[in-house]
Amino acid sequence: MIEYPKTFKVSGRAPSKKEMQWLNNWIINQNFKDNLNILEFGCGISTYIIANSVPSYEKYVCVENFKPCLKTVNAHVKNITFIRDTWHNIPKLPYDIVFIDASSCTPPEIIAEVKKTSPKCSVYRSEIIPYVWDFVSLDCFFIIHDWKHRPAWVKPRKLFEKMNHKLIDCIRTKHGIGIYQKGRIN
Ligand SMILES: C[S@@+](CC[C@H](N)C(=O)[O-])C[C@H]1O[C@@H](n2cnc3c(N)ncnc32)[C@H](O)[C@@H]1O
Numbered sequence: 001m002i003e004y005p006k007t008f009k010v011s012g013r014a015p016s017k018k019e020m021q022w023l024n025n026w027i028i029n030q031n032f033k034d035n036l037n038i039l040e041f042g043c044g045i046s047t048y049i050i051a052n053s054v055p056s057y058e059k060y061v062c063v064e065n066f067k068p069c070l071k072t073v074n075a076h077v078k079n080i081t082f083i084r085d086t087w088h089n090i091p092k093l094p095y096d097i098v099f100i101d102a103s104s105c106t107p108p109e110i111i112a113e114v115k116k117t118s119p120k121c122s123v124y125r126s127e128i129i130p131y132v133w134d135f136v137s138l139d140c141f142f143i144i145h146d147w148k149h150r151p152a153w154v155k156p157r158k159l160f161e162k163m164n165h166k167l168i169d170c171i172r173t174k175h176g177i178g179i180y181q182k183g184r185i186n
Pocket residue numbers: 010011012013014015041042043044045046047064065066069101102103104
């Protein structure tokens with residue numbers, strides 16, 4: 001069973017412990033290689049769990065600008081690179097895992113473009129996928145939290161379905177986590 005450090009300030013918006021336990025087990029069962037490159041949108045207890053379930057990581061990049069999340073992750077997880085301003089500053093690496101649970105630091109021109117067709121849109125999670133697509137590894141796993149909850153948040157799932165991508169695995173909790181792989185088409 002996973003344990004959270006007592007000092008970790010878990011956000012009320014974090015994935016549930018059941019979801020984190022499932023993700024921890026899923027990662028362990030993959031037998032990932034060492035020295036992974038990981039990119040995470042929306043850090044918190046998810047960072048702690050992912051960092052501790054992979055064999056090792058070369059680079060772990062978190063895109064986040066919410067100070068309490070940054071502070072508690074920084075205090076509990078070693079060797080994280082934080083991107084606090086814009087996606088444009090994400091190092092262009094062949095990431096093995098992309099975890100999506102937020103859309104902070106979306107570049108203003110992407111927001112403006114989306115608003116042309118969806119004026120009320122305030123969540124840009126699905127825009128992350130085409131943004132990172134060309135530099136992530138050929139077999140990169142996309143781990144999508146809120147995979148089945150709330151219309152704006154399930155857009156990444158719809159995008160993978162539209163691209164005919166196979167659902168690799170999922171947990172059907174209220175919010176859900178779904179996993180897709182770049183090269184795995186139905
Ligand atoms: C779903 S949360 C991400 C949760 C993260 N993966 C975790 O494990 O805690 C999405 C975003 O909401 C923001 N957030 C988190 N806690 C918040 C709070 N208490 N109030 C306002 N925004 C918050 C952060 O920017 C975070 O990345």
